[in-house]
Amino acid sequence: MARNAHLLIVDDEPDLAESLGEYLGDLGYETSLAANAWELETRLRQHDIDLIILDLNLPGRSGFDILKEDLLQDVGVIVLTANPDAIDRVIGLELGADDYVQKPVDPRELAARVAAVLRRRRGLQRPLVQLETVSIDLMAARLLLADGTSDRLSASEIALIRVFADNPGRVLTREQLIDQAPGESLDAYDRAIDARITRLRRKLATECIRTVRGHGYVFDPPAHGAADETD
DSSP states (O other): OOSOOEEEEEOSOHHHHHHHHHHHHHTTOEEEEESSHHHHHHHHHHSOOSEEEEESOOSSSOHHHHHHSGGGTTSEEEEEEOOOSHHHHHHHHHTTOSEEEESSOOHHHHHHHHHHHHHHHHOOOEEEEEOSSOEEETTTTEEEOTTSOEEEOOHHHHHHHHHHHHSBTOOBOHHHHHHHSOOOGGGOSHHHHHHHHHHHHHHHTOSOEEEETTTEEEEOOOTTOOEEEOO
16 A cells, blocks of 8 residues: 555543554554544644544543534544443444444454545555465465465564565564564563564464574575455
């Protein structure tokens, strides 16, 4: 796609909003945050927003109030609700939301729903990295297996895959990989990146990520290369 989709996370819980923004940012999205309806309107004026992740329980004007307005008519919306009953979800969908996620939010599920809504609404291309026997859906953070099933990938794994996919045939040093695809804080040293890549190669069943002794690692795409798909 021409640019990364821009997501606006609207939630008055700053820790939750920041953690979701960081996770989705690691998957390649641009993200902005808002804590209330006024900040939402400001962000919409400042940025070209593709999709809003909207908490229904906001101070002042609630998520329901916002959905009733024409403000979001050209923007995808996924609503967040802490209500385990179906009523909030039903009302949100009736008011025009594209999908919903219940709190506490599993960021991996949210990422998959974001990718699906963007493809439906905008026809955005689905960036796939193809390997020998599997493919990786970068935006949904899913490993697509040959038998039609899929498995989740962590943000750390997606970050590594994205760095390699963006630099085919280029030798990347351990320092570059740590800088561009940081893992957990305990992983911030040379040998830890070796362990991460060993685990990743095993999980992906691939020999496309090669060790270059004394230098680092290089990604050699298979003959069929990488592809973008649309639904």
